[in-house]
Amino acid sequence: MGIADSLSRLINVALFASSLRMTTPVLYATLGGIFSAEAGVLNVGLEGLMIVGAFFAIVGSVTFGSAWAGLLVAVLACVILSFLFAAVHLEWGADEMIVGLALNVLGYGLTTYLLLVMFNVAGYYSSDTIVGFELIRIPLVHDLPLVGEILSGQFALVYLAFLSVAVTYFFLYRTPWGFWLRSVGESPEAAEAVGINLRLMKYTGVLVGGAFCGAGGAFLSLAHLNLFSEGMTAGRGFLALAAVNFGERKPLKCMVAALIFGFTDALAIRLQRFGLPSQVVLMLPYIATVVILTLSAIQGIAAQRARLAAKG
Amino acid sequence: MNRHTDTEVGTETTQVQRMLPAIVLQLMNYVLILLLALAIGALIIASSGKDPLTAYAALFHGAFGSRMAVANTLDRSTVMILAGLAAVFAFSTSVRNLGIEGQLYAGAFVAAWVGFGIQALPAPLHIALAFVLSAVAGAAWSLVPILLRTRWGVDEIVPSLMFNYIAIHFTAYLVAFPFKSDTTILPGTDPINATAKLPRLMRGSPLNVGFALALVLVFVVYWFLFRTKQGYELRMVGMNPRFAAYAGLPVKRSALMGMLLSGAMAGIGGASLILGFFGRFITQFSQGYGWDGIVISLLAKNNPIAVIPAALFYAGLANGSLEMQSATQVPITLVSTIKGVIMFLVTAQFFLRYLSKRYPQWA
Numbered sequence: 001m002g003i004a005d006s007l008s009r010l011i012n013v014a015l016f017a018s019s020l021r022m023t024t025p026v027l028y029a030t031l032g033g034i035f036s037a038e039a040g041v042l043n044v045g046l047e048g049l050m051i052v053g054a055f056f057a058i059v060g061s062v063t064f065g066s067a068w069a070g071l072l073v074a075v076l077a078c079v080i081l082s083f084l085f086a087a088v089h090l091e092w093g094a095d096e097m098i099v100g101l102a103l104n105v106l107g108y109g110l111t112t113y114l115l116l117v118m119f120n121v122a123g124y125y126s127s128d129t130i131v132g133f134e135l136i137r138i139p140l141v142h143d144l145p146l147v148g149e150i151l152s153g154q155f156a157l158v159y160l161a162f163l164s165v166a167v168t169y170f171f172l173y174r175t176p177w178g179f180w181l182r183s184v185g186e187s188p189e190a191a192e193a194v195g196i197n198l199r200l201m202k203y204t205g206v207l208v209g210g211a212f213c214g215a216g217g218a219f220l221s222l223a224h225l226n227l228f229s230e231g232m233t234a235g236r237g238f239l240a241l242a243a244v245n246f247g248e249r250k251p252l253k254c255m256v257a258a259l260i261f262g263f264t265d266a267l268a269i270r271l272q273r274f275g276l277p278s279q280v281v282l283m284l285p286y287i288a289t290v291v292i293l294t295l296s297a298i299q300g301i302a303a304q305r306a307r308l309a310a311k312g
Numbered sequence: 313m314n315r316h317t318d319t320e321v322g323t324e325t326t327q328v329q330r331m332l333p334a335i336v337l338q339l340m341n342y343v344l345i346l347l348l349a350l351a352i353g354a355l356i357i358a359s360s361g362k363d364p365l366t367a368y369a370a371l372f373h374g375a376f377g378s379r380m381a382v383a384n385t386l387d388r389s390t391v392m393i394l395a396g397l398a399a400v401f402a403f404s405t406s407v408r409n410l411g412i413e414g415q416l417y418a419g420a421f422v423a424a425w426v427g428f429g430i431q432a433l434p435a436p437l438h439i440a441l442a443f444v445l446s447a448v449a450g451a452a453w454s455l456v457p458i459l460l461r462t463r464w465g466v467d468e469i470v471p472s473l474m475f476n477y478i479a480i481h482f483t484a485y486l487v488a489f490p491f492k493s494d495t496t497i498l499p500g501t502d503p504i505n506a507t508a509k510l511p512r513l514m515r516g517s518p519l520n521v522g523f524a525l526a527l528v529l530v531f532v533v534y535w536f537l538f539r540t541k542q543g544y545e546l547r548m549v550g551m552n553p554r555f556a557a558y559a560g561l562p563v564k565r566s567a568l569m570g571m572l573l574s575g576a577m578a579g580i581g582g583a584s585l586i587l588g589f590f591g592r593f594i595t596q597f598s599q600g601y602g603w604d605g606i607v608i609s610l611l612a613k614n615n616p617i618a619v620i621p622a623a624l625f626y627a628g629l630a631n632g633s634l635e636m637q638s639a640t641q642v643p644i645t646l647v648s649t650i651k652g653v654i655m656f657l658v659t660a661q662f663f664l665r666y667l668s669k670r671y672p673q674w675a
Contacts, residue, residue, distance in 0.1 A: 235477050301465070
C-alpha cells in the first residue's frame, strides 16, 4: 500500500507532462547542436548562446509587450553571436572549441553585465512587464484521458520543439540543402569537389543552430516563470551537446536523448519531495550522460568486433 | 672538430634569428587583440554613460597601482598559474581537458578535508600531505573522461565537461550533508587546522607560500616537458598523434599521462586557494579559474614559463575590476565580457595574418 501509493504519487501523468516541458529547452539547443555539427562545426558554446537567448527574450518581451517578440529578439541576438562565432572560425581560422568556450564566457559575462546596466538588478530580474507564453489547450486532444493531460495544456514552444525535430529531419534528409549540409560535415573534401560551397554551408549550419539555441533560451525565461536569472541555463547547453554526441547527430535519436534528460530532470525534481537532496538531483543528468556515452561506446565497439568476426 | 662546433653555433644563431621575429609577431598580435578587447569594453562602458578611461585607470590602479595591489594580484595569479599549467599539460598532449574546473573542485575539497580532518601533524608535513592528496584527487577526477577515450574511443570533450557539473554539485552535497559545518553560514566545511594553513609572505596581504610553489611548479613543468625524454614524447604525441603512432610512441599512454598530470595540477590549484586563501572549502569558490587556465595556456602557446605573465595579466584583470567597480560603479562582470572577447580572438589569425603580410621578413 505504502509503496504503491508513493509510486503513484511519483510516476503519474503530471510527471510525463513536466518531462515534456523540461525536455523542451534542451531539445532546442540539441537541434542547434545538430545543425552546427552536421555542417562540420563543433559548437561547445550552446550554453552561452542559450543564456543570451534567455536574456534577450526578456528584453524583447518587455520592450514590445509580447512573448513572441521576445522569442524573435532572442533568436536574432543568438544569430548575430553565432555569426561572429562562424566568422572568426571560418575567416580567421580560430579554433572552434576555444571560440565555443568563449561564447560561454561571453554569454555569461554579457548577460550579467547587461542585467545590471539595463534593469538595475543583480542576480535575477522578474517583473509584471514581462509577457510570457500562454498555455495552449488543444481542443479535441484535451478531452482524451491520460494523453490529453500530457499533450494538451503545454506551451506553444513545446509543440514547436517537437515539430522542429520533424522539420529538421525532413530538411536534413529530404532536401538538397540538407544533403549538402550533411556532406560538408561528413567529408568536406568530397563536398567541395562536387562544387558545394563549404563556407556557405558552414555559416548556414552555425547560424540556424544559433537560432535554435535562442528559442531554447527564450523558453527558459518566458515560459513558466517569466524571469531571467544569472546562469539560469544551468548546464543545459552542455547536456544538449551530450545529446548530439549520443544521438550521433540523427534528429530522432538525439530527441530521445533529450527526452531522457527531460525525464531525469522531471523525475529528480519529484524525488526531491521524497527527501532526495537537491544537489544529488542536479547531478543526475550529468552522471546519466557519462553512463550513456560509456554504454553506447562499449556497445559500438562490441558491434564492430561482431562485424569483424563475421567477416572472418 | 673545430668546424663541427662552428656549424652547431651557426645553426643555433639561425634558430634564434628564426624564432625571435615569430615571438615578436605573436606579441604584437596579442597586444592588438588586447587593445581590441579593451576597446569593445570601452564601448560597453561608454554606452552605459560612464567614462571608460577613468574606469580603466581604476582597473589598472587596482591591479598594479600599489605594493599591496601587486601582492594581491600575485596572490590571485597563484590558482591561475596552476590552472594554466593544467591546461598546458592537456593541450600539449592534445587532450582536450575541459574538466579543469571540476578537477579544481576535487582538489580543493580533498585539501580542506585533509586540512581539518588530520590533527597534530607538523605544519610542513600537513601541507605537503594536503597538496599531494589534492593532486591525486584532481587526477582521479580526470580519470574517467580519459579512460573513456583511450579504452573506448569516446571523445573526451563532453565527458570532461560533465565532470565539472558533477564535481560542483557533489561537493555542494558533501558540505550540505556529511560535512555540514556549524562554524560557517556559507555552505562550507569546517575550517582547516593552523598546521595546514599556507604561511603568508606579506603583512596585510593574502599572498602566501602557494605562489612560490606555483612558480617552482612552472619550472618543474618546463623542465619535464622540454628537458626529459618523457616530456618530449608527450609533446610529440600532442603535435602529431598519427606520426607519433607510426614512430612507435605510446600514444594512448601519453594521452593518459597528459590528462592525469593536467588533473593533478588543477587539484593543486584548487588546494592552493583553500589552504592559502579561504581556509575551508566553500561551494562555488572558483570563479571559473579552470576556464581562465585554458585561455592562459593558449596565450602562453603551451609554454609553461609564458604561463606566468599570462596569468598575471588575468589576475590583474580580476583584481583591478574590484577597484573599478567601487571607484566608478562599472560592474566587475564587464571583465568577463573582456575575457570573452580575448578568448574569441586568441586563436584567430585576425591580426597575425595582417602582420605577417606587413612584415613578411618576420613571418
